[in-house]
Amino acid sequence: MTTVIDKFGRLVILVALLGAAAGCSGIEPWVAPYERDRLADPIMALDGDPVSTSYIQHVYEAREGARGGEGAVGGGCGCN
Amino acid sequence: MKSARQILVTCLLLLAANGVAFAGVLPEDRADVLYHLYTGGGVDIDGPSVLVRKQVGKSTSFVGNYYVDMISSASIDVVTTASPYNEERKQWSLGMDYLRGNTTLRAGYTSSVESDYDAKTYNVSASQDMFGALTTVTLSYAFGDDIVGTSTDPTFERELQRQIYGIGVTQILTKNLIATLNVETVTDEGYLNNPYRSVRYLDPTVAKGYSYEQELYPNTRTSNAVGLRARYFLPYRAAIEAEYRYFTDTWDIQSSTASLTYIHPWRNWTFTAKVRYHDQTGAHFYRDLFPRSQATNFRGRDKELSEMTSTTLQLKLSYEFLNNANGWGFIKKGAVSGSMHMLGVDYHDFSDLTAGAAIGEEPLYKLEANIFQIFVSFWY
Numbered sequence: 001m002t003t004v005i006d007k008f009g010r011l012v013i014l015v016a017l018l019g020a021a022a023g024c025s026g027i028e029p030w031v032a033p034y035e036r037d038r039l040a041d042p043i044m045a046l047d048g049d050p051v052s053t054s055y056i057q058h059v060y061e062a063r064e065g066a067r068g069g070e071g072a073v074g075g076g077c078g079c080n
Numbered sequence: 081m082k083s084a085r086q087i088l089v090t091c092l093l094l095l096a097a098n099g100v101a102f103a104g105v106l107p108e109d110r111a112d113v114l115y116h117l118y119t120g121g122g123v124d125i126d127g128p129s130v131l132v133r134k135q136v137g138k139s140t141s142f143v144g145n146y147y148v149d150m151i152s153s154a155s156i157d158v159v160t161t162a163s164p165y166n167e168e169r170k171q172w173s174l175g176m177d178y179l180r181g182n183t184t185l186r187a188g189y190t191s192s193v194e195s196d197y198d199a200k201t202y203n204v205s206a207s208q209d210m211f212g213a214l215t216t217v218t219l220s221y222a223f224g225d226d227i228v229g230t231s232t233d234p235t236f237e238r239e240l241q242r243q244i245y246g247i248g249v250t251q252i253l254t255k256n257l258i259a260t261l262n263v264e265t266v267t268d269e270g271y272l273n274n275p276y277r278s279v280r281y282l283d284p285t286v287a288k289g290y291s292y293e294q295e296l297y298p299n300t301r302t303s304n305a306v307g308l309r310a311r312y313f314l315p316y317r318a319a320i321e322a323e324y325r326y327f328t329d330t331w332d333i334q335s336s337t338a339s340l341t342y343i344h345p346w347r348n349w350t351f352t353a354k355v356r357y358h359d360q361t362g363a364h365f366y367r368d369l370f371p372r373s374q375a376t377n378f379r380g381r382d383k384e385l386s387e388m389t390s391t392t393l394q395l396k397l398s399y400e401f402l403n404n405a406n407g408w409g410f411i412k413k414g415a416v417s418g419s420m421h422m423l424g425v426d427y428h429d430f431s432d433l434t435a436g437a438a439i440g441e442e443p444l445y446k447l448e449a450n451i452f453q454i455f456v457s458f459w460y
Contacts, residue, residue: 027211027212028212029211029212029213030214031214031254032212033212035255036252036255038256038313039255039258039313041313041317041319042350043313043318043343043345043350044313044319046250046258046260046311049112049455049457050112050131051112051129051131052114052417052419055114055116055129055147055453056421059118059421059451063384063423063425063447064335064358064360064384064388064390065327065333065335065362065363065384065385066303066305066325066327066335066337066360067303067327068244068262068264068265068303068307068327069262069263069264069305069307069325069326070262070264070305070307070325071218071248071260
């Protein structure tokens with residue numbers, strides 16, 4: 001398990017360094033803020049109904065062998 | 081575990097040290113009241129869920145959620161080896177988002193309580209908007225501390241610890257396309273069995289040809305999942321979303337999950353249709369029928385660990401009955417939504433013992449379930 005954490009840790013630190021570097025980078029946004037009206041439309045919200053989404057993720061986690069990778073952290077069982 | 085803590089602190093410091101050229105945004109203030117009902121396979125689960133989120137000051141937002149499962153179970157596992165039961169699970173959670181410039185720090189706590197299962201989860205995360213808010217990177221960590229009991233033996237108590245490490249990147253790709261990539265590693269250590277479930281093994285000394293013994297799982301499990309999701313704005317104001325997740329773990333379960341969603345607004349209505357497909361291999365210690373008692377070091381017959389394929393069709397309809405033009409006082413927007421999931425699961429290595437067939441000739445079990453949700457949402 002230590003190996004997994006070490007590998008994961010190196011990846012996390014790399015991403016964080018990229019994030020820190022972004023603060024002083026010169027990359028110009030290729031989609032300007034005034035061009036994001038469609039992305040701001042409620043139908044484009046990636047999680048428009050958080051209560052419903054977390055409930056249905058719990059339903060799937062209790063009935064399938066897979067978990068995670070969907071951008072939410074949950075807890076509890078209620079598995080039977 | 082020391083290294084995991086060091087990684088997290090390092091990352092939070094790096095993100096907090098970033099510039100404040102672009103201001104991020106806190107989640108919208110909202111309240112949701114939801115009723116959910118799951119019915120299928122001899123199991124009925126229903127209950128409410130209430131979520132309230134409120135910004136306090138300019139940089140902090142608090143969120144609280146209360147959720148209840150009322151379970152009435154006579155599932156295939158229960159009717160073949162135990163007695164039907166009623167159970168209640170209550171879960172509450174509190175969380176806080178703190179925004180500083182283009183960095184959002186979050187912390188939360190969740191408690192889930194059943195008569196025979198107690199789970200506490202602590203989570204922290206940091207999100208960073210970068211490249212003119214085209215990109216958002218999120219790092220998350222959660223620690224779960226569970227106590228497993230049984231209703232039949234009040235002295236039975238086992239511990240289970242869980243650690244969840246996540247990285248997410250959300251990227252605006254074009255004026256019409258946004259995508260998100262999430263990688264999550266989960267490690268469990270402790271009592272991973274279900275204390276009520278049994279495995280079946282060939283037993284020529286009994287008339288039906290098989291007997292049961294308690295399952296025995298490994299005490300550790302590590303899983304990795306990577307999920308990619310993209311949503312595209314169609315030219316006539318509708319949206320389409322595709323999602324794929326690959327999962328693998330140290331129990332030899334591998335799965336692929338894919339879904340396709342279509343969202344179509346019309347006046348105050350929004351219609352959503354989604355199809356989801358999930359396919360997984362079985363755990364290495366899973367058997368539908370073991371050749372003898374204690375045949376292997378680890379043994380399981382939980383159908384969730386069997387090779388399986390599941391498909392879901394979801395239909396959802398929302399109606400916005402309040403908007404900025406006709407809001408009620410401080411309430412800016414209100415919507416009511418109804419959703420139905422039709423879930424079908426084909427187990428490829430889990431026999432339906434209720435069919436009464438001869439040993440080795442039992443049909444494979446199929447689960448069909450419907451999941452209903454109705455909820456009211458207010459934004460203020």
